[in-house]
Amino acid sequence: MSKGVSAEAAGRIEAIVGAKGIRPAAEAQRYMEDPRDRFTGKAGLVVMPDTTEDLAEVVRLCGAEGIALIPYGGGTGVVAGQLSLDRDDVVILSLERMNRIRDIRADDGVMVVEAGCVLENVHAAAAEHGLQFPLGMASKGSCTIGGNLATNAGGIQVLRHGNARDLCLGIEAVLPSGEILRELSPLRKNNTGFDLRHLLIGSEGTLGIITAATLIVKPIEPEVVTVFAAVPGPAEALALYQGMRRQLGEAVSGIELMSGFGVGLVTGHFANLRNPLAEPSEWYVLTELAGHAGLQDNVEGFFGEEIEAGRIADAVLASSEAQRQALWDLREHTPEANRLTGAICSSDTSVPIASVERFVAETHAALAKLHPGLRVNSYGHIGDGNIHHNVFPPEGVTKPEFVAATPGIIEAVRMAINEVTVACDGAISAEHGIGRLKVNDLARYAQPAKLNTIRAIKAAMDPKNILNPGALIG
Numbered sequence: 524m525s526k527g528v529s530a531e532a533a534g535r536i537e538a539i540v541g542a543k544g545i546r547p548a549a550e551a552q553r554y555m556e557d558p559r560d561r562f563t564g565k566a567g568l569v570v571m572p573d574t575t576e577d578l579a580e581v582v583r584l585c586g587a588e589g590i591a592l593i594p595y596g597g598g599t600g601v602v603a604g605q606l607s608l609d610r611d612d613v614v615i616l617s618l619e620r621m622n623r624i625r626d627i628r629a630d631d632g633v634m635v636v637e638a639g640c641v642l643e644n645v646h647a648a649a650a651e652h653g654l655q656f657p658l659g660m661a662s663k664g665s666c667t668i669g670g671n672l673a674t675n676a677g678g679i680q681v682l683r684h685g686n687a688r689d690l691c692l693g694i695e696a697v698l699p700s701g702e703i704l705r706e707l708s709p710l711r712k713n714n715t716g717f718d719l720r721h722l723l724i725g726s727e728g729t730l731g732i733i734t735a736a737t738l739i740v741k742p743i744e745p746e747v748v749t750v751f752a753a754v755p756g757p758a759e760a761l762a763l764y765q766g767m768r769r770q771l772g773e774a775v776s777g778i779e780l781m782s783g784f785g786v787g788l789v790t791g792h793f794a795n796l797r798n799p800l801a802e803p804s805e806w807y808v809l810t811e812l813a814g815h816a817g818l819q820d821n822v823e824g825f826f827g828e829e830i831e832a833g834r835i836a837d838a839v840l841a842s843s844e845a846q847r848q849a850l851w852d853l854r855e856h857t858p859e860a861n862r863l864t865g866a867i868c869s870s871d872t873s874v875p876i877a878s879v880e881r882f883v884a885e886t887h888a889a890l891a892k893l894h895p896g897l898r899v900n901s902y903g904h905i906g907d908g909n910i911h912h913n914v915f916p917p918e919g920v921t922k923p924e925f926v927a928a929t930p931g932i933i934e935a936v937r938m939a940i941n942e943v944t945v946a947c948d949g950a951i952s953a954e955h956g957i958g959r960l961k962v963n964d965l966a967r968y969a970q971p972a973k974l975n976t977i978r979a980i981k982a983a984m985d986p987k988n989i990l991n992p993g994a995l996i997g
């Protein structure tokens with residue numbers, strides 16, 4: 524039954540945040556959308572506070588009234604953590620008006636930003652000071668720092684710079700009690716009890732609402748070299764990565780595996796994009812290195828030797844920023860090409876790097892066994908052991924037709940990938956989190972000791988279960 528949020532409660536919230544800070548759910552459809560078109564969210568009200576103090580007051584009011592709150596950043600989360608799927612008596616708490624860059628301190632190597640800052644805007648603000656914030660992903664134009672931290676996002680530079688967690692020195696957050704935790708100091712050493720920053724990072728809005736963060740920024744390096752290369756398979760892609768590390772040191776900031784099938788989907792859907800290599804290949808890598816002056820020559824030399832030795836078939840080095848962007852466009856348009864092609868499953872699991880080859884081979888075999896016509900685009904952050912499989916219906920069959928004709932196929936595909944992941948000693952969520960999509964998977968695969976501790980922490984911090992109920996632990 525639809526209950527919504529009462530007009531009386533909405534009025535009291537409006538008295539805190541003002542008319543600009545509130546929107547009836549009926550006029551706020553975009554907050555109900557899923558980036559992969561699988562779910563539609565529900566809500567009674569969308570609230571957009573402008574300050575941490577107002578946000579804390581809203582939390583206190585909702586706590587007293589027993590109204591649940593769902594933190595919302597850019598809405599790019601792909602596990603439905605930001606969507607209420609089964610109840611409309613909730614407030615969507617959007618951080619979009621809290622989007623100020625509070626401070627940039629080059630000497631401390633940090634910037635302090637509000638949680639609603641869009642990642643791309645953080646990149647631009649850092650660049651104005653000759654600095655970089657090295658967290659990168661295809662959703663950078665919409666996702667926010669709050670969402671990045673709440674999901675402990677990964678992306679394309681994890682190899683060298685780590686996940687969102689590794690790039691955050693301090694946090695400001697509103698706890699379920701309505702108290703404000705102010706820990707924005709840029710300390711590199713701080714052993715004063717439990718590190719609540721790390722408890723909140725990756726908690727997917729279930730333990731607190733992140734309102735600001737102190738982020739690590741680094742100097743922009745003089746040379747950036749981007750290479751797109753044809754490789755025989757995942758094993759050779761990893762060997763290439765290990766070779767680069769041996770010869771070129773820590774300069775490798777990212778290495779992405781791409782399948783020939785996936786590159787074909789991207790160039791098929793986006794007429795302005797093309798594969799720069801003359802001969803087709805079953806697999807490619809896109810890699811980027813950054814470092815001292817002269818790096819470009821060293822990278823050229825390395826790839827020349829790899830081609831001469833027959834370890835890779837061909838490679839192209841970007842010779843301008845436009846070419847570099849064109850290469851990254853091939854990778855960054857992959858999620859959208861998958862969506863347009865009608866993926867029935869988009870996995871996000873990780874395995875130890877040494878098991879990537881086995882993981883790819885065994886998942887492909889398991890999927891072929893489920894249905895011989897399934898098509899699979901395997902791609903992603905191979906240097907982190909985080910390969911995404913996007914699985915499509917057989918050629919010529921639409922997603923709705925296939926799903927109707929093959930009941931249970933979506934779940935069967937997901938479980939087949941999970942089982943191989945676990946057999947390879949991997950994690951059933953690598954970088955996207957648990958959200959509402961993987962609650963049952965977490966309950967199934969997590970050790971009881973871990974699950975019990977997560978539940979105990981949640982109960983202690985949020986005894987009324989008002990923050991993002993239904994996410995992460997159900």
Ligand SMILES: Cc1cc2nc3c(=O)[nH]c(=O)nc-3n(C[C@H](O)[C@H](O)[C@H](O)COP(=O)(O)OP(=O)(O)OC[C@H]3O[C@@H](n4cnc5c(N)ncnc54)[C@H](O)[C@@H]3O)c2cc1C
Binds near residue numbers: 593731
């Ligand atoms: C095209 C595409 C590419 C992507 N590529 C990557 C990738 O390479 N790596 C990767 O890790 N992810 C990727 N993602 C997933 C997504 O972009 C990330 O999970 C991102 O961090 C979510 O940020 P957001 O601001 O959109 O959060 P939302 O989607 O709004 O929310 C995500 C979760 O965080 C919580 N939350 C949001 N803001 C706050 C806050 N201020 N305080 C507390 N909780 C909060 C929400 O309640 C929800 O549980 C991709 C998504 C898309 C659509």
